[in-house]
Amino acid sequence: MLPLPRFQLSRPTSLADALIAVADGAVVIAGGTDLLPSMKHRLFEPARVVSLAGIASLRTIVPQERGLVLGSGCTLRDVARDQTVLRLFPALAAACRTVATPTIQAMGTIGGQVALDTRCVYYNQPAGWRQSVGGCLKKDGAVCHVAPKGTGCYAAHAADTVPALWLYDAVIQLASTAGDREVPLRDLYGDDGRTWLGVRPDELITSIALPAPASSVVHRKVRTRAAIDYAALLVAVSRSDQGLRAVVSAVGPRPIEVAAATPEALAEAAHEAVRPLGTHLHPVPWRRALVRIEVLRAVNGLISP
Amino acid sequence: MNDDQPRIDGLARITGRAVYVDDLVRPRMVVAKFVRSPHPHATIVSIDLTAALAVPGVVGSMVGDELPVKFGPIPVGRDETALAVGKVRYVGEPVVAIAAVDEETAHRACRLVNIVYEPLPAVLTLDDALAEDAPLIHAEKRKATNVLRRVHQSHGDVDKALAGAAVVIERAFSYPGSTHVPLEPHAALAEVEPDGRLVVYASTQNPHYLHKDLAVVLGLPEHRVRVVKPAVGAGYGGKCDPTSVEICSAFLARKLGRPVKIALEREEVFYQHRGRHPAVMWIRLGLNADGSLAGIDFKAKAAGGAYASYGVVTAYYLGVFLTLPYRVDHVRFETLRAYTNEPPCGPKRGHGAIQPRLAVECALDEAAAALGLDPAAVRRQNAVPDGHVTANGLVVGTCGLVRCLDAVVLASGWNERRGKLGPNRGLGIAASSYMCGALHPVYDDAMPQSAAVVKLDRSGEVVLFVGTSDVGQGSSDVLARICAERLGVDVGLVRVVEGDTSLCPVDLGSYSSRVTFFAGNAVIAAADAAKKRLPEGVPWLAAIQQAEESGGTVVGVGSYSPPKVGSRFKRQSVGPSPAYSFTAQVAEVEVDPETGITRVVKVWCAHDVGHALNRGSCEGQIEGCVYMGVGEALYEEQAYRAGVVKAPSLLEYRVPTVHETPEIVPILIETFEPAGPLGAKEVGEGPQLPTVPAIANALYDAIGVRLYDAPFTPDRVRKAVLAASKGAR
């Protein structure tokens, strides 16, 4: 078996203790379904790891007057089965159910989704493999194999639930020993695969606030197998009084949003805005061609308001 | 017999009580891990172990120069060493082994090994390998070439036959490389017994060959080596070769005086590989006006990776089965297997016979369409009869192909449904034949290839000693059933002792679909011999006790050597078998024409198994074969980028999940082969042969486009649909 590197694990039962640990440099583990494989691949070798599993307050789903607050520690299964989520945010529940496999949904958390590392075929590999290509900009190397002339990293956002959370106008609530803050999910992500996440190392995601739904949302995920696979393409679309919106992801470090009045214009806008790169095993032209198709299909799946 | 009973090993396997190599622990045991090459082709300039050996808990190491003895699974291909000597030939080749008190320590120490390489120009494609001035991967070979073996055979007059054909289809095809993905990665535990003898517990398909190889490589007399095979989590051909896993654990156990375990990580299984050879193929196939097969002209080139493995045999298998399952007098083929700087290819389920099926079955379909003939009827019309001798001298015995074809045509509703399933849904058909064990063993001598000892205990228990290797396919179950049937007792009385080269008589191993056939015949002989000792008309227990009173322990010994048939051509040592199985398959597919995503909805597979000795096992093998075929048709590919395996993980090397697995309808056809044990033939490999072409032909029925390059990925299918709609405009 591929062994984990050695590390020290703490399991605080209070948020305050967890915040002290991260302020002190510990790396957060929630469900561990992404962090542990990455540690086995030696992408991270943290000396200290702090588990959030013992903090009960992070695992609550609290209905608000009109919306909902999801504790970051809720598992994807918790979220997918919650009656309020199913009623108000069905596309979120659907997206949870497309993640990996049922066993991973039972362990992986919604907080882990929001903070999920970007992915690339040159990066998510065992240490020896990466050595054989000389590493890359994101880890242990001096070039990007996807865009060798550039200076950026294009590793792709991969979290299934993020496009739906985005269109439900999710707000991420962050805490640290320095104080709390709120960031709309759509402002959380950046354009480089190394620094894509607007959460500081000393911060924790405590919850995800979903306001009353202003639009209906449809989530679609393209993959060759109906389980296990990460997305070759993620699309969510919404229709509200303001018109149609689409968020396309799994194509770069940041999900891409476009808006238009008609389905065709929306698909065209998405097609124009999205430039997938060779971060996946699936060929780039195929993934690009799918953008238009999947946006149209998603719009067709919307129930008229 | 012929019932659908739970396997004798079923409960232990599904409850987790079966003991695999990695479950074994010994006092003072250490584990070893490999440092692997990051280069496809490079000279090893220096190896510095200082830092690694200084890690607390590290107990020893091994480098290639310590054991430069070459080995390989067949005598004409001994070109490997346990660890690279002088240079590395593929990314992932083991160079150093480090032994430590636990896995984590060994892993950490491995990362501190400092190896200096000087990269050499690498051979990364077939064209590279065959180029005039190609760098030589094995410069020490007699001939200055990267071609391991070329085979050229011609029977009849193909050019004349095709000139007279009503239609000739000429096409190029390509078939992807793929790997086996056994659930259990390769593992071995070696220890030196107090009296100095070496025992190696290994996850292997071929304990006997491994035993011989260990003795040669380690320079030990064969009687000082014992190989024990515990429960094995599948092989599919990937555990036929002797590997660094067994040899290094054995070497280190002797060097360190401690038991040494090596258990590969999943990533490493992709480097160990020995999987399906990727092949480019070219075919000319003609049909006469009356629908009979005029001739087949075929070429194939296979890229085989850095070492020979069974590649010489592969070069033959790519051609020799072209004469089955259809009657064809005019056949010519030219095949080759080359070295490349990639992990070595080897045998995988349907070894070498899978790739040409794609070319033959698709070209035949196209030819039938050109003549306006029903593809199922053309196959039926050309099926070889019982007792047929092929143009290249293969002697068929019984042939149930017509019954197989009729069965799948009926079950799938072929006649009523084909062409009427609506847009983007289609049916395709293909057929095939496979051997029941290779007539010629890996090394040639006059000794039997399978043997069995049946001991009847005075307690009533029957102990069956066989040298076979049950790797999960259920060979012990089937042999126990044969034994019980011949003795006339319940299978519950039979205990099988197998897979141990000291306790069991020799069996050559689990390859070429030989075990039920060869070992089954040996078991019949042994059981009959034991039974002869028993007085007649006496109840079981009393009979054994009386026999023991009068003549000592009741033992029967039996063995099996295949008849010397099918050797009409001197060059033809690959292909001849005591019998042949036959398969017909219909696949139903559904295509999303916009995305190109294809789903195999249902597969009907009829297989001439001779006699089903355990229906559940036979159906399971058919399901496993179709499953694997679906993977190779649509999802899997062992692909490389500059010599580096693209996806050495089960996340990205996409074997089908339960969602992608079609409904599979296994149909067992029984022809009671006289040469087979109780009439049985093979069922472990043959049913995979038609799956990929049946899917290709179904794709044509669905979207009106023929695809010549597997796997039929969404990208390729989408492109094909687009090209066709442009053409139609």
Ligand SMILES: Cc1cc2nc3c(=O)[nH]c(=O)nc-3n(C[C@H](O)[C@H](O)[C@H](O)COP(=O)(O)OP(=O)(O)OC[C@H]3O[C@@H](n4cnc5c(N)ncnc54)[C@H](O)[C@@H]3O)c2cc1C
């Ligand atoms: C085989 C396999 C397939 C997968 N397929 C998919 C897929 O199809 N789609 C998909 O979206 N994901 C997939 N995943 C990834 C993963 O399972 C999910 O994204 C899951 O939701 C991650 O949650 P987690 O709690 O396990 O995260 P962890 O692994 O615990 O953490 C992931 C990252 O988030 C950080 N983090 C976690 N919680 C917090 C917090 N509260 N505050 C700040 N940082 C935090 C961690 O430090 C870490 O960097 C797959 C994983 C595997 C192993």
Ligand code: SF4
């Ligand atoms: S996009 Fe480039 S830099 Fe980023 S992970 Fe992939 S190869 Fe590395």
